[in-house]
Amino acid sequence: MPDPxxxxxxxxxxxxxxxxxxxxxxxxxVLCSARKVAEQAEVFSASARATTVQFEANELKQVQSxxxxxxxxxxxxxxxxxxxxxxxxxxxxxxxDMAVETSQFGSPANFQFPSSRDYSxxxxxxxxxxxIAMERIIEIGKELVAKVRGHTPDVLCDVQITKGxxxxxxxxxQGGGGxxxxxxxxxxxxxxxxxxxxxxxxxxxxxxxxxxxxxxxxLTDRVVWQLEMARKKATVVTKLLPVIFTPHGxxxxxxxxxxxxxxxxxxxxxxxxLKDKLEEQVFDKKLSLWDDATVAYGVGSYPFDDExxxxxxxxxxxxxxxxxxxxxxxxxxxxxxxxxxxxxxxxGGFPSPAISSLVxxxxxxxxxxxxxxxxxxxxxxxxxxxxxxxxxxGDFGGNVLLGYxxxxxxxxxxxxxxxxxxxxxxxxxxxxxxxEETRWVGGTLQTPPLYCSGVSVTxxxx
Amino acid sequence: MRDLMADALKGHDADYIEIHFEESxxxxxxxxxERLEEIGRARSSGGNIRALVRGSWGFVSFNHLDGLKAKVSxxxxxxxxxxxxxxxxxxxxPAVDTVVPQLRKDATTMPLATKKEFLDSYNNIMLSSPKIxxxxxxxxxxxxxxxxxxxxxxxIEQAKTDLSARLTAIAREGNxxxxxxxxxxxxxxxxxxxxxxEKAREIAGRAAALLSAPQVKGGEYTVILxxxxxxxxxxxxxxxxxxxxxxxxxxxxxxxxVLGKRFGGEHLNIVDDPSMPGLRGSYEYDDEGTAAxxxxxxxxxxxxxxxxxxxxxxxxxxxxxxxxxxINYLFPPIVRMSNTFIQPxxxxxxxxxxxxEEGVYVKDWYGGTTSLEMFTFSAGEAHMIRRGRLAExxxxxxxTGNVFTxxxxxxxIGDDLEMNQGGGCGKGGQSPLPVSDGSPHIRIRHCVVGGx
Numbered sequence: 001m002p003d004p005x006x007x008x009x010x011x012x013x014x015x016x017x018x019x020x021x022x023x024x025x026x027x028x029x030v031l032c033s034a035r036k037v038a039e040q041a042e043v044f045s046a047s048a049r050a051t052t053v054q055f056e057a058n059e060l061k062q063v064q065s066x067x068x069x070x071x072x073x074x075x076x077x078x079x080x081x082x083x084x085x086x087x088x089x090x091x092x093x094x095x096x097d098m099a100v101e102t103s104q105f106g107s108p109a110n111f112q113f114p115s116s117r118d119y120s121x122x123x124x125x126x127x128x129x130x131x132i133a134m135e136r137i138i139e140i141g142k143e144l145v146a147k148v149r150g151h152t153p154d155v156l157c158d159v160q161i162t163k164g165x166x167x168x169x170x171x172x173x174q175g176g177g178g179x180x181x182x183x184x185x186x187x188x189x190x191x192x193x194x195x196x197x198x199x200x201x202x203x204x205x206x207x208x209x210x211x212x213x214x215x216x217x218x219l220t221d222r223v224v225w226q227l228e229m230a231r232k233k234a235t236v237v238t239k240l241l242p243v244i245f246t247p248h249g250x251x252x253x254x255x256x257x258x259x260x261x262x263x264x265x266x267x268x269x270x271x272x273x274l275k276d277k278l279e280e281q282v283f284d285k286k287l288s289l290w291d292d293a294t295v296a297y298g299v300g301s302y303p304f305d306d307e308x309x310x311x312x313x314x315x316x317x318x319x320x321x322x323x324x325x326x327x328x329x330x331x332x333x334x335x336x337x338x339x340x341x342x343x344x345x346x347x348g349g350f351p352s353p354a355i356s357s358l359v360x361x362x363x364x365x366x367x368x369x370x371x372x373x374x375x376x377x378x379x380x381x382x383x384x385x386x387x388x389x390x391x392x393x394g395d396f397g398g399n400v401l402l403g404y405x406x407x408x409x410x411x412x413x414x415x416x417x418x419x420x421x422x423x424x425x426x427x428x429x430x431x432x433x434x435x436e437e438t439r440w441v442g443g444t445l446q447t448p449p450l451y452c453s454g455v456s457v458t459x460x461x462x
Numbered sequence: 463m464r465d466l467m468a469d470a471l472k473g474h475d476a477d478y479i480e481i482h483f484e485e486s487x488x489x490x491x492x493x494x495x496e497r498l499e500e501i502g503r504a505r506s507s508g509g510n511i512r513a514l515v516r517g518s519w520g521f522v523s524f525n526h527l528d529g530l531k532a533k534v535s536x537x538x539x540x541x542x543x544x545x546x547x548x549x550x551x552x553x554x555x556p557a558v559d560t561v562v563p564q565l566r567k568d569a570t571t572m573p574l575a576t577k578k579e580f581l582d583s584y585n586n587i588m589l590s591s592p593k594i595x596x597x598x599x600x601x602x603x604x605x606x607x608x609x610x611x612x613x614x615x616x617x618i619e620q621a622k623t624d625l626s627a628r629l630t631a632i633a634r635e636g637n638x639x640x641x642x643x644x645x646x647x648x649x650x651x652x653x654x655x656x657x658x659x660e661k662a663r664e665i666a667g668r669a670a671a672l673l674s675a676p677q678v679k680g681g682e683y684t685v686i687l688x689x690x691x692x693x694x695x696x697x698x699x700x701x702x703x704x705x706x707x708x709x710x711x712x713x714x715x716x717x718x719x720v721l722g723k724r725f726g727g728e729h730l731n732i733v734d735d736p737s738m739p740g741l742r743g744s745y746e747y748d749d750e751g752t753a754a755x756x757x758x759x760x761x762x763x764x765x766x767x768x769x770x771x772x773x774x775x776x777x778x779x780x781x782x783x784x785x786x787x788x789i790n791y792l793f794p795p796i797v798r799m800s801n802t803f804i805q806p807x808x809x810x811x812x813x814x815x816x817x818x819e820e821g822v823y824v825k826d827w828y829g830g831t832t833s834l835e836m837f838t839f840s841a842g843e844a845h846m847i848r849r850g851r852l853a854e855x856x857x858x859x860x861x862t863g864n865v866f867t868x869x870x871x872x873x874x875i876g877d878d879l880e881m882n883q884g885g886g887c888g889k890g891g892q893s894p895l896p897v898s899d900g901s902p903h904i905r906i907r908h909c910v911v912g913g914x
Binding site: 053056057059060061062063064065066067068069082083084085086087088089091094098099101102104105106107134138154156192194195196197198199201238265269270271272273349350384385387388389390392393394397398399401416417419420421425456458459460 | 492494495497498499500501502503504505506507508518519520521522523524525526527536537540541543544546574575578595596632634637638639640641680681682711712714715718791792794828829830831832833834835836837838839840857858860862864866908910911912913
């Protein structure tokens with residue numbers, strides 16, 4: 001059936017192809033002129049196209065198409081690293097000059113660009129994503145809103161649905177390089193419910209490289225569950241309490257300090273509490289954690305990192321013992337290690353160690369059993385201000401944006417005006433339980449609920 | 463450029479269309495300990511189109527200007543997909559103008575060697591202080607030229623510069639790690655990063671002192687906020703709730719935020735003002751071409767106004783305040799703050815301190831965030847107050863409050879307004895946006911301080 005929109009998309013595809021050829025030629029050209037002035041050089045290029053459909057206050061509000069691209073050049077000149085980047089339609093001819101300028105002050109080049117060209121395949125592209133019709137996306141949005149309002153008619157929902165593709169190309173003077181395409185599809189749903197001056201936020205999201213792995217009913221079920229649990233209000237008094245962090249809560253409160261501590265740079269400079277803790281029992285025996293760039297259709301997955309090193313399955317904690325840290329080429333060279341394939345570039349910029357996807361191994365305790373086990377405690381879904389403490393030292397905390405009180409093994413309602421505070425190295429040292437139900441949060445963390453004890457809770461009025 | 467844009471805007475069936483184009487150049491420098499870890503230059507260009515058709519928006523961002531008219535058509539078509547009920551944007555006078563910043567010492571034109579010389583000095587001072595394990599310095603300056611044209615006849619060219627930096631000292635003893643830092647920024651004046659040797663020494667000294675400092679016992683306290691943290695408080699506790707895009711489609715929130723409602727004592731005045739000269743949140747026109755103006759959010763304790771885009775103003779029957787801003791061409795403008803501050807009162811710091819039996823004095827900041835009703839903000843430095851005097855140094859604390867009660871609990875406002883230019887603001891995936899905030903010292907009763 002003739003469909004004008006589909007024709008647009010087909011025309012778009014053709015343009016992508018020619019652009020890709022242009023990109024490749026441009027990369028070669030930049031590399032070629034860089035080699036004239038530098039001992040080694042690397043050109044990295046990334047581009048993305050995405051369409052986002054946005055609902056605001058239950059209604060379709062805006063359709064956005066975005067394209068972005070960047071080309072970055074890293075050179076070793078007179079033994080020092082120079083770097084420059086151009087984005088959008090920026091002037092890529094100026095790249096070499098800018099990189100040469102910065103190289104005068106750059107840090108010593110202490111590594112080689114890798115010469116690898118063969119990478120194991122990682123499944124991250126689903127051709128179906130591009131073909132999802134705008135009508136279908138709008139339908140999904142309406143479905144999400146209707147389902148949540150079916151439970152609580154007064155709730156106002158903001159929905160964002162994004163489909164898109166991205167491509168990465170890399171070449172370096174040592175003969176290494178490669179390229180890959182990636183697709184992504186994500187749903188995010190946020191509800192706000194106002195009663196007098198009481199504001200309740202509920203929120204969840206799903207994302208994957210494959211559209212059929214994004215669970216629409218699962219998403220609405222979780223948001224409806226949040227609304228249900230928050231229906232009544234409960235109060236807490238200031239004291240130490242056991243806390244169950246839901247997968248969402250783990251991401252919101254505990255993840256930040258942990259990710260920082262496993263960064264090879266922080267370890268190298270001694271700013272990580274895990275420095276000198278390799279092969280030591282730091283966490284509860286039940287806790288195992290790994291970084292995995294090879295998860296099929298994971299939004300954090302890749303065949304090679306942004307420096308051309310293969311992505312891998314990297315155990316960080318095995319049964320509570322610290323087993324590895326995250327390294328890029330430069331940091332690995334400084335510490336006499338090998339890159340773990342975690343050299344990532346935020347916005348296409350300078351590479352730095354970062355996670356691909358983190359997986360926290362699931363345990364054996366059903367969520368319901370954790371709740372039943374608590375005489376008095378909290379369930380935490382989200383905190384605000386978690387990034388504001390001394391997270392380098394492992395502190396976590398903040399105001400409980402969404403959390404529920406448990407009394408005698410039953411969830412009795414939502415808590416407000418409540419703060420939690422703790423330190424991950426104390427709290428994760430002995431865990432009463434790790435959940436048996438695990439799930440992805442935000443596309444890059446897979447975690448079960450964590451049952452913790454001895455978290456400081458501070459409440460208003462006492 | 464003007465003709466190109468005017469031509470691309472012609473002949474579309476839309477209620478309103480605007481085109482943005484921008485070119486920018488940036489320099490960034492990152493230190494980690496003794497290593498100058500990253501030094502980079504960046505150039506960028508691109509633009510976007512926003513089209514309004516029957517009440518819905520289409521938005522297209524692009525890298526190249528070629529085929530601009532077809533891109534405008536795509537935005538119009540997208541808007542049509544969503545189209546529902548029409549509305550008129552708040553009417554503003556189309557503006558034709560060119561804005562060029564006047565700087566004494568433009569950071570973006572300073573040689574890299576000079577930038578490095580200053581930063582080296584601060585880094586060396588911190589690194590050579592006792593117990594300092596490592597440091598972080600993040601420096602960035604950017605120059606941005608934007609061109610803006612609308613179907614209503616506006617054509618505005620603006621150039622803007624921005625500078626931001628953060629110094630952090632990390633102290634370590636055994637397993638204990640503590641940090642202290644300083645965020646600063648300017649509208650591109652390089653002087654913001656000059657002459658900080660004493661500050662660098664102070665930060666390093668504080669980080670080391672925190673290693674042996676006690677943690678505050680969590681609970682409710684009377685707190686005094688220094689001008690920096692009080693500015694962050696004004697931004698988090700009330701500024702975000704004043705952004706009309708949170709409110710305009712939410713009937714219940716509109717009722718809570720009805721103009722004339724009392725939020726605090728008669729001494730409380732909170733203002734947002736992009737027309738103040740020379741600050742990071744200053745500009746002549748916002749990203750919808752609306753001229754910047756001063757807005758009282760709270761006057762004498764009562765809700766007097768809020769921040770608007772042309773859409774939210776129209777839908778609430780209020781006036782567009784010139785607060786529609788986008789961080790760059792990849793995003794549409796949304797309602798944002800500019801320079802937000804609490805106006806000075808007349809209580810001296812000594813008097814504020816004088817009648818506190820036990821309390822906490824909090825200074826400087828790590829960050830702040832809000833859920834509109836509840837907010838948190840964290841102090842970079844904290845001291846106990848005992849019997850009207852500053853006592854021992856505490857570990858950094860996070861404070862929290864509820865906007866509907868906390869503003870009422872401000873019982874003293876100082877006479878020493880200062881504007882803080884560090885950091886940046888994030889909202890709706892757009893971060894960091896250059897803003898400034900400020901306040902004199904303020905005192906808050908019954909403030910929840912998190913602790914262990």
